[in-house]
Amino acid sequence: MFLWQRLLAAALFTSGLLMPWIDNQSAKAQLTEYCQLPPEVAKEKENLRLSALNGKQVAQKRYQQLVQKQARDLQECRNRNWPQIQAIWLRLYPCDARPGAIDQVMDRIVNKGYNQVYLEVFYDGQVLLPTGANPTIWPSVVRTPGTEKTDLFAEAIQKGRERGLKVYAWMFTTNFGYTYAQRPDREGAIARNGKGQTSLYVVDNNSQVFIDPYNLQAKRDYYQMLQEVLRRRPDGVLFDYVRYPRQAGSDSIATKVTDLWLYSDATQQALFQRALNYKGLDLIRRFLSKGYVTAGDIAEVDQLYPQEGEPLWQGRTSATEQKSIIPPDQRQPQLQSELWQLSVAHAMQGILDFVNLAAHPAQKMGMPAGAVFFPDGNQMVGRGYDSRLQPWDKFSGSLEWHPMSYANCSNTDCIVAQVQRVLNVAPPSTAVIPALAGKWGESVSNRPPLEAQMQALRQATPQLRGVSHFAYSWQDPEHDNERKFCRG
Numbered sequence: 001m002f003l004w005q006r007l008l009a010a011a012l013f014t015s016g017l018l019m020p021w022i023d024n025q026s027a028k029a030q031l032t033e034y035c036q037l038p039p040e041v042a043k044e045k046e047n048l049r050l051s052a053l054n055g056k057q058v059a060q061k062r063y064q065q066l067v068q069k070q071a072r073d074l075q076e077c078r079n080r081n082w083p084q085i086q087a088i089w090l091r092l093y094p095c096d097a098r099p100g101a102i103d104q105v106m107d108r109i110v111n112k113g114y115n116q117v118y119l120e121v122f123y124d125g126q127v128l129l130p131t132g133a134n135p136t137i138w139p140s141v142v143r144t145p146g147t148e149k150t151d152l153f154a155e156a157i158q159k160g161r162e163r164g165l166k167v168y169a170w171m172f173t174t175n176f177g178y179t180y181a182q183r184p185d186r187e188g189a190i191a192r193n194g195k196g197q198t199s200l201y202v203v204d205n206n207s208q209v210f211i212d213p214y215n216l217q218a219k220r221d222y223y224q225m226l227q228e229v230l231r232r233r234p235d236g237v238l239f240d241y242v243r244y245p246r247q248a249g250s251d252s253i254a255t256k257v258t259d260l261w262l263y264s265d266a267t268q269q270a271l272f273q274r275a276l277n278y279k280g281l282d283l284i285r286r287f288l289s290k291g292y293v294t295a296g297d298i299a300e301v302d303q304l305y306p307q308e309g310e311p312l313w314q315g316r317t318s319a320t321e322q323k324s325i326i327p328p329d330q331r332q333p334q335l336q337s338e339l340w341q342l343s344v345a346h347a348m349q350g351i352l353d354f355v356n357l358a359a360h361p362a363q364k365m366g367m368p369a370g371a372v373f374f375p376d377g378n379q380m381v382g383r384g385y386d387s388r389l390q391p392w393d394k395f396s397g398s399l400e401w402h403p404m405s406y407a408n409c410s411n412t413d414c415i416v417a418q419v420q421r422v423l424n425v426a427p428p429s430t431a432v433i434p435a436l437a438g439k440w441g442e443s444v445s446n447r448p449p450l451e452a453q454m455q456a457l458r459q460a461t462p463q464l465r466g467v468s469h470f471a472y473s474w475q476d477p478e479h480d481n482e483r484k485f486c487r488g
Contacts, residue, residue, distance in 0.1 A: 031073060031074075031077045031113070032113070033081060034081070034086070034112075034113045034440075034451075034454070035074055035077035035078055035081060035086070035113030035115075036111065036112050036113040036440075037070070037110070037111045037113075042107075042108075042111040044066075045063070045066055045067070045070070045107055045111075046104070046107065048062050048063035048066060049063055049100060049103055049104065049107065050100075051063075053099060053100045067107070067162060067163055068162075070110055070163070070164075071110070071162070071163050071164030072164070074110055074113070074115055074163075074164050075115065075164050077113070078113075078115045082458050082462070083454075083458075083464060083465055083466050083467045084465050084466065085115065085116055085433060085465055085466030085467070085468075086113055086114050086115055086116070086466070086467060086468075086469075087114060087115075087116035087117065087118055087168075087433070087466065087467070087468035087469070088109055088112070088114045088116075088117060088118070088468065088469050088471065088472055088475070089118045089120070089170065089435070089468060089469070089470045089471040089472065090105070090109070090117050090118065090119050090120065090471065090472045091119075091120040091123070091471070091472070091473065092105075092119065092120070092128065092141070092152050092153075092156060092483075093141075093483050093484050094141065094142045094143070094144055094147070095483050095484065095485070095486040096152055096483055097142055097144070097147055097150045097152060098486070101483065102152070102155055102156055102159045103159055105472070105483070106156070106159045106160055106162075106163050106165060107163070108476065108479070109160075109163075109165065109472070110163050110164070110165065112440070112475065114165070114469075115164060115165060115166065116165060116166045116167075116168065116235075116466075116468070117156070117160050117165050117166070117167045117168065118168045118170040118238055118468060119153070119156050119157075119160075119167055119168065119169060119170055119234075120170045120171075121153055121169045121170065121171055121229055121234075122138070122169075122171040122172050122225060122229070123171075123172050123177070124172075124177050124178070124207055125138055125139075125176065125177020125178050125179035125180055125207070125209070126138055126139050126140065126141045126177065126179065127139075127140060127141065127225055127228075127229075128140070128141045128142075128152055128153045129141075129151070129153065129228055129229075130142070130147070130148060130149055130150055130151045131143055131147070131148045132148035132149050133149075133151070133228075134228070135224065135228065136221070136224055136225040136228060137180070137183070137186075137221050137224075137225075138176075138177065138179060138180070138225065139179060151232075153169070153229070153232055153234075154232050157232060157233070157234055157235075166235035166236065167234055167235055168234055168235055168236040168237060168238050168368075168370075169229050169230075169232075169234040169236070169237045169238070170237075170238045170240060170372075171226070171229065171237065171238065171239055171240065172240055172241045173222075173239040173240060173241050173242045173354065173355060173358060174191075174210050174211055174213055174241055174242065174243065174244070174351065174354060175199075175208050175209065175210050175241035176189075176209050176210070176211050176218070176221075176222075177207065177208070177209055178200075178206065178207045178208075178209055180209050180211070180221075181198070181200060181209040186217065186218075186221075188212075188215065188217070188264065188265060188266075189211050189212055189215040189217045189218040189221075189264075189266075190209060190210070190211055190212065190264065191210045191211055191212045191213075191244065191261040191264055191267070192212075192261065192263040192264045193258060193259060193260060193261050193262070193263055194256075194257060194258025194259070194260070194262070194263050194288075194291065195258055196263075198210075199244075199245040202245055202247050202251065203245050203246070203247075204248070208241075208245060210241075210244055210245050210261065212261070212264040212265075212266050212267050212350075213267075213350035213351055213353065213354035214264075214266040214267045214269075214270045214350050214353075215264065215265075215266040215267075216266065219354070219357060222354075222358065223357070223358075223361075226358060226361060226362075227361065230361060230362060230365060230367070234367070235367070235368070236362075236367055236368035236369065236370065236400070237359075237362045237367060237368075237369050237370070238369075238370045238371075238372055238400070238402060239355050239358055239359065239369070239370065239371050239372065240372040241372075242351060242354075242355045242371050242372065242373060242390065242392075243351060243373070243374075243377055243388040243389060243390035244261050244347070244351070244387065244388055244389050244390075245261075245387065245388070246387060246388050247387040251387060252386070252387050253381045253382070253384040253385065253386065253387060254344075254384050254385045254386075254387050254389065255382075255383060255384035256291055256340075257287060257288060257291050257339075257340065257343050258291050259384075259387065260343055260344065260347050260389075261347060262288065262343060262346065262347060263288075267346075267347075267350060268288065270346070270350070271284060271288070271342075271343070271346045272284060272285065274313045274314040274315075274342065274346065275312070275313045276312035276313055276314065276316075277305070277308050277311065277312045278304070278305045278308060279301050279302070279304075279305050279308050279310070279311035279312070280311040280312045280313040280316070281313075282301045282304065282305070282311075283297065283298070283301055283311045283335065283339060284313060284339065284342070286301075287336070287339040287340075287343070288343070292336060293332065293335060293336055293339065294332065295327075295328040295329040295331075295332045296328070298311075298328035298331055298332055298335060299328040302328070311335065313342055314342075315341075315342065315345065316338060316342075344385055344389065347389050348389050348391040348394070349391075351389065351390070351391060352391055352394055352395070355371055355395070355399075356396060359371075359396075359398075359399060363398065368400055368431075369398075369399055369400070370399050370400030370401065370402050370431075370433070371392065371395050371399050371400070371401060371402065372402040372404060372435070373390050373392040373395070373401070373402070373403060373404065374388065374390060374392075374403070374404050374406075375392075375403045375404070375405060375418040375419075375421055375422050376418070377389075377390030377392065378390050378391050378392055378393055392422075393425045397426065397427030397429055397430040399430075400430075400431045400432075400433055401422060401426055401430055401431065401432045401433070402433050402434070402435055402468065403418060403419065403422045403432070403434050403435065404435045404437075404470070405418040405419050405434045405435060405436060406435075406436075406437045406447075406470075408445065408446050408447055410446050410447075410448075411448060412448055412452055412453055412456035412457075413456075415436065415453055415456065415457075416456050416457060416460045416461070418434075419432075419434045419457060419460075419461055419464075420460065420461065422434070423461060423463075423464075431465070431466070432464060433464070433465075433466035433467065433468055434457065434464065434467055434468070435467075435468045435469070435470050436450060436453045436454070436457075436467060436468070436469055436470065437469075437470045437471075437474070438450045438453060438469065438474065439474050439475060440475065444474060450469060454467065
C-alpha cells in the first residue's frame with residue numbers, strides 16, 4: 001500500500017468513515033481459548049460506546065457494527081471450544097437505568113467469552129419489573145420517581161440478544177423475602193417449624209422468608225409474578241432457593257420432626273391427607289404434636305379403631321393384619337421411624353411440587369426451565385437430614401440441573417467430585433450445567449482461578465456442554481460497586 005493510501009485510510013478510520021478491516025482468520029485469532037477478547041479490542045469498543053453515548057452518529061454506527069461482528073465471532077468461538085455454553089450470573093441495580101449502563105455491562109460479559117446471562121429478576125423480596133407495570137405483591141427493584149416505565153429486565157434481554165447472548169430469568173423460589181413477611185394477610189403462607197419459628201428467626205441476615213410450599217395463596221402470588229416475568233420472553237428461567245432455610249450449628253441437621261417446616265396449616269392438612277385409614281391419621285397427628293409416639297399411643301389407637309388393621313399412610317403398603325397382633329411396645333420403634341420418614345418425605349414433596357408448578361408455564365411456552373441447587377443439600381447426616389431438605393435427586397429430568405459446585409478445599413478435587421455426584425444421579429438426557437464460584441486469573445476465598453476449575457472439569461467430565469460462573473460481581477467488583485452506588 002502506498003503512503004498516500006495508508007494516510008487516507010488512517011484519516012478515514014479516525015473520522016469514523018471506515019471500519020477497521022479484519023478478515024475472519026484474524027478475528028478468530030483475537031479470541032482466546034475461552035473466547036475472551038484481548039484488552040485492546042475491548043477498549044476500542046468501550047471508546048466507541050462512550051462516543052456514541054455523547055451523540056456522535058458515526059461512532060454509533062461503528063459501535064453497532066462492532067457489537068454485531070463480535071456476536072458472530074463469539075458464537076463461532078463457542079461452537080468450536082468447550083464448553084459450548086459459558087454463562088454468568090448477573091444482578092442489575094437501579095443505577096443501571098442510566099443511559100448506556102446495560103450496554104456497558106453486556107459488552108463486558110461478551111469480552112469475557114460468555115454467551116449466556118442468568119439475570120436475577122426476583123430476589124430479596126423485590127422484582128425486576130417497572131413500578132408502572134407491576135401487579136405483583138412485591139415491590140419493584142427500581143422505585144426512583146420518574147422511572148415508572150423503566151423496564152430493566154426487557155432492556156437487558158434486548159441488549160443481550162443484540163450481542164448474541166441468551167438471557168435467562170433467574171428467580172428465587174420458596175424464599176419470598178422480608179417484604180412478604182410484613183404483610184399480615186400473608187402470615188398463614190409462611191413456613192413454620194415445630195418450635196414456633198419462621199425462617200426470619202433462623203437465618204442470620206433476617207431477609208429470607210421461606211413459604212409453605214403447600215399454601216394456595218403463596219402459589220397464586222408466585223404464579224402471578226412468574227406470568228409477568230415470562231411475558232417478557234426471556235430465553236429460559238432458573239429457579240433458585242428450591243429448598244428450606246439453611247441453618248447453623250447443630251440446627252444444620254434436622255433430627256426430629258419439630259426441626260421440619262411442617263407446622264403451617266396447609267402443610268399439616270396435606271400431611272393428614274396422606275393417611276389411608278383412621279389409625280394412620282391419629283398416629284400422624286400425635287407424632288406431629290409431640291414429636292414421637294409411645295406404645296401407649298399405639299395401644300390407644302388400636303382400641304379407638306378396632307375394625308382397622310395396621311395404621312396406614314401413603315408409602316406404607318406392606319402392613320398386614322398379623323402386625324396389629326404384635327404388642328404395641330414391639331411395634332413402636334418401627335412405627336416411629338416410619339412416621340419420621342413420612343414427615344421428611346412430605347416436606348421434600350412440597351418443594352418438588354412447587355418447582356414443578358413453577359416450571360410448567362415456561363415449559364409449556366417451549367422455554368427451558370432449570371433448578372439451581374447445592375449438591376450436598378439432600379444428604380443424610382447420621383440419623384438426620386441436611387436442614388435445607390433439598391431433594392434435587394428427585395428433580396425432573398426435563399429441567400436443566402444447575403448444581404452450585406462451590407466446594408472449597410483449596411484445589412479442584414472437591415469441586416469435580418460434586419459435579420460427578422450430580423452426573424451419576426441425573427437421568428441420561430438431563431442438561432447438567434454446573435455453577436462455579438471464582439474469578440479469572442486469581443484465587444478467591446481459597447478457590448482456584450476459574451481456568452483451573454474449568455480445566456479440571458473438562459478433563460474429568462468432558463460430556464458437559466455448559467458451565468456457569470458466579471458471579472459478575474466477583475469478576476469485576478469495582479464496576480459492580482460503581483453500578484450499585486451510581487458512581488463513575
